[in-house]
Amino acid sequence: MEKHLKSKVTINRLCYKGLDVFAQKGYHNTNLNDILRELCLSKGAFYHHFKSKEDFFVYIVQNLVAQKIYALLVEPLSAQEDPLSAIMESLDKALEPGKSNELIYGFMLGDFLTELDGKQEQISAYLKDILQMWEVNMIGMLKTGKLDGHIARHIDCEGVAAYIISSYLGMRTMKMNHNPKQAKYQYLQQLRHYFNSLRPTAVRA
Amino acid sequence: MEKHLKSKVTINRLCYKGLDVFAQKGYHNTNLNDILRELCLSKGAFYHHFKSKEDFFVYIVQNLVAQKIYALLVEPLSAQEDPLSAIMESLDKALEPGKSNELIYGFMLGDFLTELDGKQEQISAYLKDILQMWEVNMIGMLKTGKLDGHIARHIDCEGVAAYIISSYLGMRTMKMNHNPKQAKYQYLQQLRHYFNSLRPTAVRA
DNA sequence: ATGGCGACCGACCCGGCGGTCGGTTTAAGT
DNA sequence: ACTTAAACCGACCGCCGGGTCGGTCGCCAT
Structure with a gap:
């Protein structure tokens, strides 16, 4: 044993x-x-x-990465009634300069996808699955949030989710060298502006 | 001759x-x-x-890519007085499903950076230069736009520029397979919401 | 004790790819 | 016409890195 x-x-x-x-x-x-x-x-x-390097990589992605993404970015979305606050908080936490410095799981998903898409369709399919898990979950939360009056009725939830995730993934590419503290602050600040434009009271623009 | x-x-x-x-x-x-x-x-x-593969790549980046980025995304920013409209329009045009299908220059910048950062510092320095050219130019336009009353006074122009570019770069990673038409529409739509939250009249949220 | 099997070793194989180099063609100068 | 050097050819090199394979060690069951 x-x-x-x-x-x-x-x-x-x-x-x-x-x-x-x-x-x-x-x-x-x-x-x-x-x-x-x-x-x-x-x-x-x-x-x-x-079995191979590819097998190894997929194993890591499906176990470590997927779990971490779920724990950090998917599961917390259900914690609050207001989806925008929940998203805000989950991203805030996800961007916390973590223990094993620089292992920001959401980012590496995007990195891998960027590198492997086109070539290595096999692998990128798994990566896309994980991203999609995140996306559909977020869309769902946004939609119920709309029914509960947290989001204006004319908002396209699919578009919002895609936009949030895009900005999150893209941020990594941009701000690699800069100090993460400031980058995080700036990013969340702008996200807050954006979210305000989605609120029912902020309609009419 | x-x-x-x-x-x-x-x-x-x-x-x-x-x-x-x-x-x-x-x-x-x-x-x-x-x-x-x-x-x-x-x-x-x-x-x-x-001289080498690396030399070749750098040559391409500094000539073809840099020029295209400038022509598509930097130079048009000065065309209008309102920076947000100018940015909107430049991105709209940049996302037009172009002639040589799928050669979206802004995207590949992000892709290369993602792949080469960490390793190949030499090359990624050039890539970062180009991105930065775009960023500082955008920041400049936003700041004058603020003076001209197109943007609310409390807005952090650096943060806005970083956020715009991030979302633009990240969008590629997310929406690779989907039809570009819809992705573009969704993206610009959300960007419009975000921009509205930056306007002086839309302050207070 | 002994057979067996799973964990592990490390020398080796081999294909791919960046890079080299001596040679050939061809346009331009005189 | 002859020279010169450019543009170009393609066989070859050497390294790097994924993958293989025969072998060793030690835990465990019988």
Whole structure:
């Protein structure tokens, strides 16, 4: 039974380190040797647990990334009655300069998609699935929010969700070097302006 | 003198095809052989004109991409007195499903940056320069627009510019597969809402 | 103890691709 | 006409990195 445990530990070490390196360098730029050297593991160990580099990556995406996205960005949307406040708060939290510095899960989704779309359709399908999970959930919340009077009736919820996610993903590309603190503040500030334009009282423009 | 001309023609063919392939497949995924085969040129021809793949790429970015960005997204900002209308119109035009289908120059800037940042600092510096040219220009226009009463006085122009560009870049990542017509419409619609929240009359929210 | 199997090792293979280099063609100068 | 150098050719190199494979070690069941 200790065998089984050791296996799990190794797989976990591989995945977390893999996520780290993939997030930093992208899929193609990452080579297994580097990961393995840092973990003091061999090629054999890797290919004992994973079928290929692609298999490895997909495993990471479907487990670590998807879970984190859900916990950070999807699930919190149901916490409040007002969807715009809920979105605001979830993004605020998601942009908190986290523990393992710079591992902002929403961002890397966009990065991977950008890199792999076109080529590697297989993989990007999984990535798109995750993004879509986020999107449809947000749309749903916006729609109920509209019924509850938190959002003006003429607003296109699909468009709003797409716009929010777009700005969130694009922010990473823009503000990579700058200090994250200020970038976050600026971003949330503008988002707040935008949200105000969606409120029922702010109709007529 | 015909020699010189022929050289220019070859360089042009290489660059346009290169831009095309780079935009589709990204920097690392693109290999020179493919480009050369399609153009019926040899390795020798390529390395006669360019020092390396990186040199080639930078040349394309600094010439074709930078010029196009300027013509499409920077220069039009000065065309109107109201910066928000000018930005709106420039993005509208930039998103027009263009001639050589799918060659949306603003997008590929973001794509390249996403792929190359971290690794390839050299190249991404050039990319960032172009983005920044766009950004500072937009900020300038917003500030004069504020003085002219087109924008509310409490608005943070830097934040607005960053937010606009972010949403523009991020939109590509999100809406890659969907029909561009609808995506464009949705995007511009939301941008309009956002812009309304920046107007002086729309203050108080 | 012993057989077996799962975890792991690391030398090796091999294809792809960036880059090189000696050679050939062709246009331009004299 | 002869030279010169440019544009261009394409076989070749060498490295890098994903993937393979025969082998070792040690836990566990019988």
